Amino acid sequence: MTEMVFGTAPSRAGDPVLPRWWRTIDRVTLGLVFALFGVGLLLGLAASVPLAEKNDLPPYYYVTRQVFFGGMALAAMIGCSMLPVALVRRLGVLGFVASFIALLFLPVLGTDFGKGAIRWYSLGFASFQPSEFLKPGFVILCAWLMAAAQDLGGPPGRLYSFLVASAVVILLALQPDFGQACLVLFAWGVMYFVGGAPIILLMLVGGLVVGGGITAYSASEHFARRINGFLSTEIDPRTQIGYATNAIQEGGFFGVGVGQGTVKWTLPDAHTDFIIAVAAEEFGLILVGLIIALYMAITVRSLIRLMRERDPFTRLAGTGLACAFGVQALINMGVAVRLLPAKGMTLPFVSYGGSSVIASGIAVGMLLALTRRRPQGRIAEILLKRGR
Amino acid sequence: MIRTPLRPLARILSARAKGENPDAIERENLRLRHEEMRDRSRLKAEGRLLLLGLAFVAGFGLVGLRMGVLAASAPEEPKSGQAGPAIVAQRADITDREGRILATNLVTHALYAQPKLMVDPAGAAEKLALIFPDLDAEKLTKDFTGAKKFLWIKKRISPEQMQLVHEIGDPGLLFGPREMRLYPNGALASHILGGSSFGREGVASAEVIGTAGVEKTFDGWLRDPANGGAPLQLSIDLSVQATVEEVLDGGMKLMNAKGAAAVLMDVKTGEVIAMASLPDFDPNTRPAPLTKGQAGDSPLFNRAVQGVYELGSTFKIFAVAQALDLGVVNPMTMVDTKSPMFWGKYKIRDFHNYGAQNTVTDVVVKSSNVGTAHIIGMVGAEKQQSFLKSLGFFEPTEVELVEAPTGKPLIPKKWSEISMLTISYGHGLSASPLHLAAAYASIVNGGTRVRPTILKTDKVQEGERVISEKTSETARSLLRQVVVRGTASFGEVPGYAVGGKTGTADKPKPTGGYYDDKVITTFASTFPAYDPKYVLIVTLDEPVESSGDEPRRTAGWTSVPVAAEVIRRVAPLLGLRPEVEPGLEAGVTRVSSN
Numbered sequence: 001m002t003e004m005v006f007g008t009a010p011s012r013a014g015d016p017v018l019p020r021w022w023r024t025i026d027r028v029t030l031g032l033v034f035a036l037f038g039v040g041l042l043l044g045l046a047a048s049v050p051l052a053e054k055n056d057l058p059p060y061y062y063v064t065r066q067v068f069f070g071g072m073a074l075a076a077m078i079g080c081s082m083l084p085v086a087l088v089r090r091l092g093v094l095g096f097v098a099s100f101i102a103l104l105f106l107p108v109l110g111t112d113f114g115k116g117a118i119r120w121y122s123l124g125f126a127s128f129q130p131s132e133f134l135k136p137g138f139v140i141l142c143a144w145l146m147a148a149a150q151d152l153g154g155p156p157g158r159l160y161s162f163l164v165a166s167a168v169v170i171l172l173a174l175q176p177d178f179g180q181a182c183l184v185l186f187a188w189g190v191m192y193f194v195g196g197a198p199i200i201l202l203m204l205v206g207g208l209v210v211g212g213g214i215t216a217y218s219a220s221e222h223f224a225r226r227i228n229g230f231l232s233t234e235i236d237p238r239t240q241i242g243y244a245t246n247a248i249q250e251g252g253f254f255g256v257g258v259g260q261g262t263v264k265w266t267l268p269d270a271h272t273d274f275i276i277a278v279a280a281e282e283f284g285l286i287l288v289g290l291i292i293a294l295y296m297a298i299t300v301r302s303l304i305r306l307m308r309e310r311d312p313f314t315r316l317a318g319t320g321l322a323c324a325f326g327v328q329a330l331i332n333m334g335v336a337v338r339l340l341p342a343k344g345m346t347l348p349f350v351s352y353g354g355s356s357v358i359a360s361g362i363a364v365g366m367l368l369a370l371t372r373r374r375p376q377g378r379i380a381e382i383l384l385k386r387g388r
Numbered sequence: 389m390i391r392t393p394l395r396p397l398a399r400i401l402s403a404r405a406k407g408e409n410p411d412a413i414e415r416e417n418l419r420l421r422h423e424e425m426r427d428r429s430r431l432k433a434e435g436r437l438l439l440l441g442l443a444f445v446a447g448f449g450l451v452g453l454r455m456g457v458l459a460a461s462a463p464e465e466p467k468s469g470q471a472g473p474a475i476v477a478q479r480a481d482i483t484d485r486e487g488r489i490l491a492t493n494l495v496t497h498a499l500y501a502q503p504k505l506m507v508d509p510a511g512a513a514e515k516l517a518l519i520f521p522d523l524d525a526e527k528l529t530k531d532f533t534g535a536k537k538f539l540w541i542k543k544r545i546s547p548e549q550m551q552l553v554h555e556i557g558d559p560g561l562l563f564g565p566r567e568m569r570l571y572p573n574g575a576l577a578s579h580i581l582g583g584s585s586f587g588r589e590g591v592a593s594a595e596v597i598g599t600a601g602v603e604k605t606f607d608g609w610l611r612d613p614a615n616g617g618a619p620l621q622l623s624i625d626l627s628v629q630a631t632v633e634e635v636l637d638g639g640m641k642l643m644n645a646k647g648a649a650a651v652l653m654d655v656k657t658g659e660v661i662a663m664a665s666l667p668d669f670d671p672n673t674r675p676a677p678l679t680k681g682q683a684g685d686s687p688l689f690n691r692a693v694q695g696v697y698e699l700g701s702t703f704k705i706f707a708v709a710q711a712l713d714l715g716v717v718n719p720m721t722m723v724d725t726k727s728p729m730f731w732g733k734y735k736i737r738d739f740h741n742y743g744a745q746n747t748v749t750d751v752v753v754k755s756s757n758v759g760t761a762h763i764i765g766m767v768g769a770e771k772q773q774s775f776l777k778s779l780g781f782f783e784p785t786e787v788e789l790v791e792a793p794t795g796k797p798l799i800p801k802k803w804s805e806i807s808m809l810t811i812s813y814g815h816g817l818s819a820s821p822l823h824l825a826a827a828y829a830s831i832v833n834g835g836t837r838v839r840p841t842i843l844k845t846d847k848v849q850e851g852e853r854v855i856s857e858k859t860s861e862t863a864r865s866l867l868r869q870v871v872v873r874g875t876a877s878f879g880e881v882p883g884y885a886v887g888g889k890t891g892t893a894d895k896p897k898p899t900g901g902y903y904d905d906k907v908i909t910t911f912a913s914t915f916p917a918y919d920p921k922y923v924l925i926v927t928l929d930e931p932v933e934s935s936g937d938e939p940r941r942t943a944g945w946t947s948v949p950v951a952a953e954v955i956r957r958v959a960p961l962l963g964l965r966p967e968v969e970p971g972l973e974a975g976v977t978r979v980s981s982n
Contacts, residue, residue: 150429152422194436196429248458285459289452296448303441307434312426315433323440330447337454 021082024372026305032298033077033349033364037070039279039291040350047264047271047278048352062271062352069126069354073361080365081372085314088369092140092317095362099137102130103171119177131172131180132359136366138168139187139320146195147313158195161188178216178223179331179345185209187324194319195312243267244277244336248288255284271352273344276336291350292333298364299326305371318370321363479569479596480610481619482581482603484626485659485844491581491603491671494570497550497563498594499542503532506560516541516561519552532560543586544568569596569603571671577629579665579690580622580789580842583674599674600688602842604790621844623659628652628958632662635957636926639950640666643931649691650954651825651840651925655833655914656848658826658841660787661922661962665691693787694795696818697927700891700943701755701875702828702912703814705863707764708752709831710775713859716766719749719866725759734806736761739942752866753874755890757813764812772812773803778837778854779827781819787840795820814891821910821925828912832867832887832920835860868917875944879913879952883966884959886952887920888913890943895930906930909943911951921964926951 041063048062083091102121110118111127120127142161149157165188172181189205216223247263250256261281264270270278280288302322309315325348332347334340346353348360396417400410482491506512509532517525520542531539544566545553553561569584582601586594597611598604606620632650640648652662669675669687678686684695711717725746728737742754751759764772776782784796798818800807810816822840829838830851837851855863867887871879875890891910894902910927914920931946932939940946959966 150426152418152425190440194433194440196432196436245458248455249461252459280455280459285456288455288459292448292452292455296445299444299448300441303437303444307437310426310430312429312433315430315437319437319440323444326444326448330444330451333451333455334447337451337458339451339454 017082021372024374025081026301026368026371029298029301029368029371030081032294032301034074036291036294036298036349037074039287039294040275040347040352041066041070043275043279043282043350044271044352046259046261046282047275050265051271065354066352066357069357070349073349073357075361076358077361077365077368080362081368083366083369085311085370088317088366089140089144089313092137092366093144094137095133096137096141099130099134100168100171103134103168106130106175119175126354128355129359131175131177132356133362134168135180135184135187135324135359136321136363138164138184139191139324139363140317140366142188142191143313143317143320146191146316147311150195150312158192161192173216176216176220176222177344178220182209183324183328183331183345186327187320190323191316191320195316240267240269240274241335241338244274245338247277247281248337251281251284253285255280255282255287258282269344272346273332273351274336275347275351276333279350280336291347295326295329299323299329302367302371308376309370310376314370318367321367321370325360325364325367478567478613478617479584480612480615480617482610483619483621484624484629485621485661486625487619487621488626489572490577490622490624490626491569491571491584493567493596496544496546496566496568498540498566498589499545499550499553500538500540500562500564501532502538502560502562503534503536504560506532506558508558509533509560512556512558512561515556516553519549540589543589564590564594566594567596573626573630574672575668575670576626576633577624577663578668578671579688579692579791580624580660580663581671582790583671585674600791601671601789605788622842623654623657623661623844624663624842625661625961628961629662629664631957631961632954633664633666633668635950635954636664637666639926639946639953640928640931643928643933643946643950645928645931645946647691647929648950649695649821649925649927649929650951651692651821651923652954652958653825653829653838653840653923653925655829655838655920655923657845658829658838658849659845660822660825660840660842662958663692663822663842665689665693665695690789690791690795691927691929692821692925693785693789694791694820696795696798696820696823697908697910698815698818698893698896699821699824699910699912699927700814700893700908701757701760702824702889702891702910703812703817704752704755704760705831705867705889705912706776706779706827707760707767707772707812708748708866709855709859709863710772711748711763711767712862713855714767714771717748717763719747719862721748722746723748723751723759724762725751725756727756727758729758729761731761731806731809734809736809749866749869752889753869755870755875760812761809764808769803769805769808772808775854776811776817778852779830780837780839781817781823781827785820785822785826785840787822788842795822797823814893821927824910824912825923825925828914828923828925829920830854831863832860832914832917832923864914864917864920867914871913871917875942876911876913876948878944879911879948879955881915881952881956881959883968884955884964885916885918885967886913886955887915887917888924888948888951890948892941892943905939905941907941909941909947911943911947913951913955915955915959916964916967922962924951924954926954 044063044066049059052059052061106118109121111120111122112118119131120129141164145157145161148154165184168184169181172184193202243263243266261278263281264278267274267277276288279291299322302318306315306318309318328345328348331340332345346356349357396413399413403410403413479493481489484490503509510529513528513532514525516528517523550563571581580601582603583599584596584603585599587597588595598607602620602622609615610620632652636648636650648666650664651660653660667687675687677688683689689695722745725742726744727741728735736757738756738758742756746754746756746759748763751763781797782799784793800816807816826838826840830836834857835855836853838849839851864887867889868885870876870889871886876888879886879888889912893908895906895908896902908927908929909931910925913924915922926947928947932941933945
């Protein structure tokens with residue numbers, strides 16, 4: 001039974017894959033993700049129409065695309081959720097290597113789509129943002145390194161993972177994509193925290209983050225302007241945040257009605273970064289509350305399930321993925337309500353997006369794979385230790 | 389603390405002794421240690437995961453709470469915000485002494501373009517050129533299609549023009565609200581009000597700043613929000629001002645003068661009730677300052693305040709009043725008036741020969757230069773100097789107009805005896821009509837110094853005494869007699885007992901010396917002469933009265949009739965009743981017996 005403890009789920013001969021998957025998967029979270037995707041489609045119906053009209057496309061062009069990419073994302077999610085943990089680890093590390101290379105070549109081959117930061121590869125029919133795919137891979141790799149460090153006589157995995165994290169953060173900051181950089185740093189920090197980091201070191205890292213932020217503020221005008229916009233008490237109503245705030249206030253508790261919103265016509269990112277503003281305006285606090293509850297449920301539920309997990313790698317990787325997912329949603333919505341400075345961050349599954357939705361699907365699929373119920377060592381052992 | 393040995397040596401040794409392989413034992417031991425370590429870290433992780441979960445609950449809860457707060461709050465009116473410090477647009481009104489509006493604000497719009505938003509730049513440019521004929525379609529097209537992101541097209545447009553621009557329907561043509569300064573009375577009191585223009589301009593608003601007159605003097609006050617929108621109340625009376633300007637304009641044309649100025653002043657408070665300078669301008673469309681020629685010829689030039697002229701015989705009353713006050717003469721003292729009079733190499737002559745001797749009264753009434761020169765000779769240069777100084781002739785007037793300091797009197801560098809003599813009859817010292825008004829007010833109001841002010845006040849100025857009450861009374865009667873039987877006989881206005889003194893001064897040539905045929909004529913008057921309430925100065929620049937056989941240029945023929953007409957019309961407006969003079973009552977039978 002030793003093998004069980006070290007990760008792989010037992011497979012009895014003749015046990016069919018799908019029923020076992022269904023038995024062990026976190027069905028609630030799966031359902032919640034589907035619900036999120038549904039909400040995303042609903043909002044896409046409202047929010048993406050202006051963009052389609054602006055680009056002389058059929059009004060529901062982006063909705064159909066969303067269905068297409070979303071379908072692929074859900075398929076990827078289910079596919080990933082069936083992977084055994086060892087395979088998750090292998091694929092994750094490979095994915096990380098691939099997307100890291102893609103990230104390296106971004107300045108040469110990438111495009112900025114006129115948005116001031118080179119973050120994308122243009123594939124013609126769709127764009128592809130390597131940093132989105134990098135995140136799950138990065139989490140898996142770091143979890144693996146950290147878990148290995150917990151073995152007696154294992155490698156200094158924490159140091160390695162820190163170096164990897166630094167490299168990734170520097171690459172992302174150079175784009176510049178401070179939002180993703182923060183996310184990566186946060187995911188690493190959370191894993192390190194759960195992996196048993198000394199508190200002093202955590203504080204040191206926190207200090208480093210603050211220092212880095214100050215450096216970025218003074219060095220990058222792009223960054224400084226956003227922070228300044230956030231810190232000024234007066235909201236300039238012509239900024240994205242100004243419009244978003246106004247939309248939330250317009251919506252009130254029950255919204256102005258389906259299709260009656262106006263913010264989607266003024267906000268250029270209404271279908272991506274500020275989709276929550278569209279939701280708030282048209283459907284009111286009710287839908288926003290539902291969305292918040294969905295994200296919270298997915299994140300917290302995953303974390304609670306991981307508390308029972310005995311395998312360090314599974315625990316760490318799951319924590320990283322769940323937290324990255326939750327924090328991305330938190331940051332996106334925090335920006336819309338002006339709790340946080342403006343960051344280009346999408347709302348996973350709800351925002352319109354091509355490759356990013358698929359990346360989210362993969363990440364959540366891996367999370368689901370990690371939170372599957374599996375035997376956690378021998379009963380006797382557990383009971384004996386409880387007694388001690 | 390119980391130390392667990394790193395390796396289970398006892399068991400290994402015993403196993404070795406038994407000949408078994410100790411590796412299995414060691415592996416098992418390692419596994420157990422591993423297990424124990426992991427349990428420890430798991431326990432730690434469990435706590436930390438719980439903490440993380442709670443942090444997320446708190447985070448999402450905070451976002452949800454904030455959403456709820458936002459949703460519950462009322463949406464703000466979308467206002468077009470302005471980066472940078474806000475521009476305070478509200479400027480206080482300016483009113484006359486009765487509260488009638490002289491300057492106020494009007495909401496209007498500025499037209500600007502954001503070429504990036506334009507749908508049809510060329511078409512819009514063409515249509516704009518049709519609405520605003522002064523715009524050039526080609527140049528606009530170039531601006532709209534160039535690299536410019538923003539450009540002003542018109543600073544102020546009318547509602548009709550705005551509607552027409554709306555009808556072009558181009559989203560790149562935008563309007564910025566403006567608060568525009570409006571002077572509803574047009575050119576009325578233009579020199580007092582001055583004017584205003586836009587200072588800093590933004591899309592949402594523009595700053596209105598004063599450029600001249602009280603608008604500039606009180607710029608800070610007018611813009612100060614702390615005043616709570618209280619208007620700036622001037623001492624000007626709008627209807628009196630209008631009358632003065634109208635009569636002065638007619639008189640100026642009738643007398644073929646190239647310029648004119650008038651000051652009407654309250655003798656007790658020093659308030660300027662009306663002040664006009666012609667030619668004038670419309671402060672709504674303030675003309676640009678002259679770039680060449682004399683500044684004094686610009687309509688912007690305020691002749692009443694900025695213009696300093698030799699005011700001629702109007703000064704005689706100062707010499708005579710001083711002599712009376714010092715007691716060196718009395719009104720009946722006979723004074724030598726043999727013309728010409730010789731003083732060293734200088735020769736002083738009168739307009740006519742008035743005989744060998746005249747009384748002091750007649751010197752004033754007939755306006756004898758020689759007589760006045762003899763009188764001031766009895767006073768002396770130093771005393772004359774200090775007296776004129778006490779009347780304010782050595783400093784610019786302190787009236788609250790930004791232009792006032794430029795109206796600095798021209799006084800001789802060296803106050804020689806000949807200066808003393810010529811200044812006694814108003815040559816050799818230049819001062820503004822406002823100076824003269826203030827000095828006359830000081831002479832006739834009982835003898836206390838008056839300083840002119842443009843702001844409404846009820847306070848009687850209790851300035852320092854310049855002459856005694858009694859001398860003031862004598863001076864008033866002298867002035868009255870000038871009108872009754874002297875050079876200002878056209879100045880008689882029945883019922884208002886006008887008193888005054890004429891002054892005709894040859895204009896100095898810029899090259900030195902004086903013109904023969906260019907004069908400045910002044911009539912400094914006060915009414916009612918037995919109890920003066922107001923002083924009126926009327927000055928005409930180069931007037932010629934040509935109704936007779938030969939052109940007449942003296943003040944008696946030019947300024948006096950204009951001033952008389954002003955008094956005839958403004959006295960009722962000022963609330964003065966026509967009255968019979970106390971001294972003349974003897975020949976009048978009163979109907980009512982009170």
